[in-house]
């Protein structure tokens with residue numbers, strides 16, 4: 001699909017055929033193999049990366065720190081480990097060769113000149129370096145996939161439970177078609193795309209909301225201390241009891257959905273909607289941000305009110321009024337992944353720190369969105385103070 005729409009492009013080279021950019025039988029085959037991996041997530045990776053994040057804050061010692069970048073570093077490390085069992089170590093050494101290789105390719109993919117003038121993809125001298133950088137990253141990823149195949153074939157090697165391992169296992173099912181190393185690379189690469197900025201931006205905006213609404217922060221902390229007792233991170237059982245925290249996560253994604261426009265759908269038959277007919281073959285894109293902020297669907301839509309999700313039946317609003325993770329058969333594969341990751345971080349942070357905006361914060365009269373940032377809806381950098389609690 002990418003090759004069809006963006007021939008010769010970097011994005012087609014890097015992401016190839018994958019579960020996000022495919023349709024029909026190809027998509028069904030890929031989703032069947034990906035699904036089981038997202039059912040038993042390697043939570044130990046989320047926890048160990050959460051502790052690394054806490055080490056950084058410990059050293060900052062009550063001084064302001066910019067959390068958009070910090071959460072991007074954290075989310076990349078979680079994804080690298082959870083997807084491939086690979087440590088990018090973006091928290092430990094942000095400029096190391098792996099992080100630089102990954103970030104460079106992301107920058108190249110988002111280069112607005114190539115997005116708005118796709119003809120540039122056909123000019124060899126403009127693409128030589130860009131393609132070389134993709135090739136270098138591909139080589140790193142291919143090696144990881146190959147090593148993982150070898151490790152899995154050897155019964156004595158300890159298993160880590162990352163998504164790649166689980167997908168390789170899913171391919172052993174005779175009902176599933178096997179994936180080649182290149183197909184694995186494309187799909188794991190697209191998990192990084194789908195799961196990195198989205199979760200990082202959500203974490204940054206939820207931290208802003210908690211800093212700006214101290215009453216909500218206090219209530220969330222009380223729930224965490226009550227449910228977790230002496231545990232620093234929540235067990236899967238305890239996560240189910242973090243009801244208020246989940247309301248905050250839903251409300252954060254309502255106010256600031258990282259994917260502001262749902263990927264396009266094409267109607268297969270005529271659809272009647274409020275007296276209008278949408279003909280078969282029409283291309284539809286839903287504007288999630290607009291739906292989430294509509295006064296027709298939400299009372300006081302601009303206010304941060306986690307309690308609006310109190311009634312579980314209303315958890316996702318009226319049908320279709322909350323679309324943070326999309327919906328239907330294409331709904332986000334990583335929604336659980338992301339919620340578990342966010343719960344773990346917030347439990348660690350809120351137990352230990354009181355979070356505040358800096359006195360001169362650019363966000364003190366409301367969160368400012370970075371209009372120049374492409375791909376996902378992202379806030380402008382947010383400086384926060386993490387003050388150690390006396391408990």
Ligand code: HEM
Pocket residue numbers: 019020031190191192194195196198199202253257258259262263323324325326327328329330331332333334335337338
């Ligand atoms: C706050 C975090 C996240 C948000 C807001 C988010 C949002 C979305 C949305 C809106 C879609 C489109 C769904 C549709 O078309 O109906 C989507 C698809 C997808 N997401 Fe997420 N996502 C998040 C995290 C993740 C993570 C962590 C992963 C993987 C590790 C992931 C993997 C995917 C994949 C593979 C798809 C494509 C599913 C398909 O087309 O079958 N997402 N996500």
